[in-house]
Amino acid sequence: MLTLQCPYCGVWAEETELHAEGEAHLKRFGPGSSDDEFESYLFMRENPKGVHFERWRHSNGCGKFFHAARSTTTLEVFGTYSAQTLEPPQDIKDKISAKYPNWSWRDFS
Amino acid sequence: MSKAVSALSGAKFAGFATVTETGLRGMITVRGDLASKEMAAAVKSATGAGVPDQRKVSVGDKGKVAWMSPDELLVVVEYATVLDTVATLTTALAGSHALVANVSDARAVFEISGEGSRDALAKLAPVDLSKSAFAPDEIRRTRIAQVPAAFWQTGDSCFEVICFRSVAQYVFDVLRLSVTNGGEVHHLV
Ligand SMILES: [Zn+2]
Numbered sequence: 392m393l394t395l396q397c398p399y400c401g402v403w404a405e406e407t408e409l410h411a412e413g414e415a416h417l418k419r420f421g422p423g424s425s426d427d428e429f430e431s432y433l434f435m436r437e438n439p440k441g442v443h444f445e446r447w448r449h450s451n452g453c454g455k456f457f458h459a460a461r462s463t464t465t466l467e468v469f470g471t472y473s474a475q476t477l478e479p480p481q482d483i484k485d486k487i488s489a490k491y492p493n494w495s496w497r498d499f500s
Numbered sequence: 501m502s503k504a505v506s507a508l509s510g511a512k513f514a515g516f517a518t519v520t521e522t523g524l525r526g527m528i529t530v531r532g533d534l535a536s537k538e539m540a541a542a543v544k545s546a547t548g549a550g551v552p553d554q555r556k557v558s559v560g561d562k563g564k565v566a567w568m569s570p571d572e573l574l575v576v577v578e579y580a581t582v583l584d585t586v587a588t589l590t591t592a593l594a595g596s597h598a599l600v601a602n603v604s605d606a607r608a609v610f611e612i613s614g615e616g617s618r619d620a621l622a623k624l625a626p627v628d629l630s631k632s633a634f635a636p637d638e639i640r641r642t643r644i645a646q647v648p649a650a651f652w653q654t655g656d657s658c659f660e661v662i663c664f665r666s667v668a669q670y671v672f673d674v675l676r677l678s679v680t681n682g683g684e685v686h687h688l689v
Contacts, residue, residue, distance in 0.1 A: 399569060399570050400554065400555060400569060400570070400641070401554055401555065402555070402640070404626070404642075405626045407626055407643065408626055408642055408643060450648075451641070451642055451643040451648045452641045452642060453568065453569035453570070453572075453641060454569055455569060455570070
């Protein structure tokens with residue numbers, strides 16, 4: 392069972408109180424973008440064995456979206472953080488680096 | 501005006517704890533900047549209570565105020581005074597980016613009372629309800645079995661559960677099942 396702390400209400404919520412909302416930090420490409428950009432925005436997703444960044448929603452709770460950094464292989468959670476950001480906060484990146492010095496995920500490392 | 505009735509007209513079931521639909525309750529959703537002085541003044545004049553801290557419930561002479569999210573409060577008052585309270589809040593927040601909505605008739609309220617009430621609720625929600633973990637002045641938004649709900653304590657072994665009116669029968673049924681004699685867990689008292 393996955394347990395994540397919602398950064399908005401502070402509750403340590405187990406998975407059934409949350410809803411998975413796909414990959415984090417997607418940049419939207421809409422009208423005016425190239426076909427390749429639009430295709431990658433719509434369909435191309437990371438599917439890593441290891442460090443991953445996801446969006447979650449505290450659906451049976453405060454209702455807010457937030458981000459989580461975790462490992463898909465060990466289920467270790469490195470931390471959760473605000474949805475009002477374009478990249479993971481430094482302290483979470485540091486925590487990942489401490490365990491996996493060579494990690495990378497899209498443009499982050 | 502037509503006569504307002506609650507979802508289950510005071511349905512009641514007694515097992516090792518007692519489940520009662522409490523009848524009509526005034527409930528107002530207020531959204532806005534919870535840290536602003538306008539919000540503090542509005543909530544104070546409507547209920548007599550202060551703006552609650554994260555996940556807390558504050559109590560005033562005219563009602564109580566529950567923290568629902570970083571930008572949302574639930575104001576709980578007598579059903580008979582809800583329209584006056586809405587007017588007070590709306591006037592007080594007139595100049596702010598805020599929302600005041602009367603949700604009384606969109607909700608149902610249940611009371612679970614008696615020794616086993618903590619156990620009965622703990623069977624239905626993914627929440628640590630032990631006395632050391634769940635504070636007496638806390639509100640918890642979560643799920644009851646398969647539907648969203650929220651609850652708070654009104655006494656040492658007494659809880660109030662709110663849910664959407666459309667699922668009132670479902671929530672009553674699962675609470676009734678949970679308090680049925682023979683289903684005691686004796687884990688939390
Ligand atoms: Zn939350």
